[in-house]
Amino acid sequence: MRNIAVTLGIALVPLSAVAQKPAPPAPAQVAREVRDYRMANEERIVRELSEFLSIPNIASDTPNIQKNAAHLVGTLEARGIETHLLPIAGRGPVVFGKLISPEAKRTVIFYAHYDGQPVDPAAWTDGKPFEPALRNAAIEAGGKRIPFPAYTVKQGAAYNDDWRIYARSASDDKSPIVALLAALDALRAKKIPLAVNLKVIFEGEEEAGSTNLQRTLELHKNLLGADLLITADGPVHQSGRPLVFFGNRGDIGIGVTVYGPVRALHSGHYGNWAPNPAMELSRLLGAMKDAEGRVLIEGYYDDVTPLGEVEKKALAEMPVNDADLRRELGIAKPEGGGKKLVELLMQPSLNIRGLRSAYIGEQAQNVVPDKAEASLEARLVKGEDPKKKFEQIAAFIAKQGFYVIDHEPTMEERRAHARIAKVVYEGGYRASRTPMDLPVSKAVVEVVKAATGNDAVIMPSTGGSVPMYIFDDLGLVWIGVPIVNYDNHQHSSDENLRLGHFWRGMEIYGAILADLNW
């Protein structure tokens, strides 16, 4: 451990030295101290991030994903954090860490993942997703590649806030991990004690579906005692402002296949007589929502847990950028009958993800297709059960006159039923939403607001889906405090991190570690 500590240039401050418990400085003060530390150490912090980004981290690339875990162990242990690997066969382990602060009465777990989405190097501007590159602005804004500045004693802040680091996981999620550890270094350097015991859960297969996370955590439940879990995954608000969010939606996939004749038929010889499954499917889908986008499926909104007063107030205070988004996205009239985007995200949705029947364009053939397929998706909000949602949709399809089955129809079924739909539940999970009026919720909002000059956006739930129900099931209250820029090309090529967001994230995490109290 000594060697790694030396490499990282970290002073191993004895824990007892910072456990004297003077009154903690206020969050704004902590943010300033972290900033001060960061400006003197940018080269080292960026180097730590770059070294981490240089280890390829696709979840299915077993040797490399395990190298990432080993690297994390070294990084954590160098900081005196007790570390355990929670193994998953053939995958990257869950990296668990624990740092006890003797006087703390609360324990906070930070969650992030260290694996990244698969890469297609040819689609990356620089062609090398695992060789971090620095640019003086976003590529879309004409950013040019520049060398990483060399360390000089004279030059304090060598990096510009608008510069960006391009690499896989530069934002999703390696940089929040590095920001958290750098914040810890800053507090120690500034002799600011931790207000909470810190635990970390760094997952190695989130981008591969987190299929083993729940089981693995259940197996090691004894390690997971905590009063709060903070997830660092995801970007900040579209406005660029910091974000605290308390929920996300669930998500289920539904495959619908409507059948026509048993084989595609010549449209000249059978058209007007053989039922066209693309037409039947169109009629079915068109009946699911009204022109304003409201779902017409019976009971679709019945189980929604309404927002409380605090949630409603937070929603009302959120920045509204609908007009800008409409302009940027070329949308003349959104769905929702005039409701704001953020309001609509608090409702369950029904979305056609894709359609397919026979061929179009130059490949089009003069046939009555044998089938037409739609991929549907429902986003769920708190209170809704995934299987019940699926059943509502299947019942609606049956009510439209379809014989609903879960298999390819037999010839007997085809001969017996005028309209046949195969409706398949493709899996999914429920929403999760932490009440905003819990003392811990209020405390987190207060610290983040104070650390950011009251700039943070507070959101009862995002519209997206992450399986946070896993933490619910473990009895953990969770809150999201992401730090990376919104335009980070997450999951795509040219993923990047805007350094200004990275620096600010360190300040926010530092303030939480130093001041969170309820």
Added chain:
Amino acid sequence: MRNIAVTLGIALVPLSAVAQKPAPPAPAQVAREVRDYRMANEERIVRELSEFLSIPNIASDTPNIQKNAAHLVGTLEARGIETHLLPIAGRGPVVFGKLISPEAKRTVIFYAHYDGQPVDPAAWTDGKPFEPALRNAAIEAGGKRIPFPAYTVKQGAAYNDDWRIYARSASDDKSPIVALLAALDALRAKKIPLAVNLKVIFEGEEEAGSTNLQRTLELHKNLLGADLLITADGPVHQSGRPLVFFGNRGDIGIGVTVYGPVRALHSGHYGNWAPNPAMELSRLLGAMKDAEGRVLIEGYYDDVTPLGEVEKKALAEMPVNDADLRRELGIAKPEGGGKKLVELLMQPSLNIRGLRSAYIGEQAQNVVPDKAEASLEARLVKGEDPKKKFEQIAAFIAKQGFYVIDHEPTMEERRAHARIAKVVYEGGYRASRTPMDLPVSKAVVEVVKAATGNDAVIMPSTGGSVPMYIFDDLGLVWIGVPIVNYDNHQHSSDENLRLGHFWRGMEIYGAILADLNW
């Protein structure tokens, strides 16, 4: 020519010898005489067909398609038919032939095409579309490959009617060409004179869209004087019975693209707000037809030229196999509100050929797609104008609230219009229908019925589309007399010819050549 004549074993009977004009034998007698000749010459006739089928005939394969034309020239000239090649740059020429019968007052043109659909050898059971194979039944019926029987003097009819020859163009259209020429040989051998002057038009790019046919024929209009054109293209009736048809439908293609946001959006962060183009398209398509399949587009049926009394009577007399088809195709309830298939084929149709939006199944992504596309097709009947039909459809789309354009929308258009549809005319042509009460129409029906023991099915129009309007435009009255089996896998792999149909086709063509008179 002598050499080819010897190879083919054709006796070059001087025309003067058959021009003595005795009273012609009745069609049934001609059919018997042709059959008698055929049974003594099956090996030779099949060999002629096999040699022809062995020359690859994809329209775009210039060297080979021209070999086919050269082969045809040899075959025609060996029979004393005056032959001209009507050239098309880079394609197979139109092979024109003329055989004057001094006493004939009428001239009949036979049309067929010698090119075939492209082949995917891997999809063929025997892997070699241009090496004709003989089977003792259809592959679907368990037919096994057997050797072509060797010629023996003792054995008269060496072939079974149910045997099939497998090769590209075995049915579509090389066999009708060979059947016509074999019928001519039979009449000469039996000293039956021709009742009509015979001309032939053998096209070399029908399967590539006949793009040069009209222009080429217009250029050589002086050759095309005739009282009737018989098209040999296509199969007989589904019942297996011979067919005479007097029309076919026109056909136009329409591409419809409905637009959503300018790029696919995360369905969690924008679903319920960003309009979904797959939903908009579904609603649009679903509005085009009622549940019985009747098109709801204004004026859609207004221009239909009604069937006359003769056509209605023919329709009423057609075999009805709707129940069998329903059973075979797994259709519980056809469209059309109870009307028979053959009645529905006399109406214009609107068919969704294909649908596409984003991805389905395992490839599905959680997005609001940026666009949704449909390929539509309208079949037209006599009286309807292709461009007007397209305009009706475009007007309907506009009436549903879409801003209809013919290009990708600009950002300004996207921002200004809630619903945008690109509607593109993909080309097509009008229907063609020869009145069934013309003297020539009655004469053809009479001869074919008489030659087939009154077994022929008489159809005012098929549901399919072939650009017969080209012959209309040239002032030629046309009637369809196809001969090949319906289950011939036309356009697909394992194309085949049932020999019984081939033999019967020779008899029908022989009777027409010997007896057609009006």
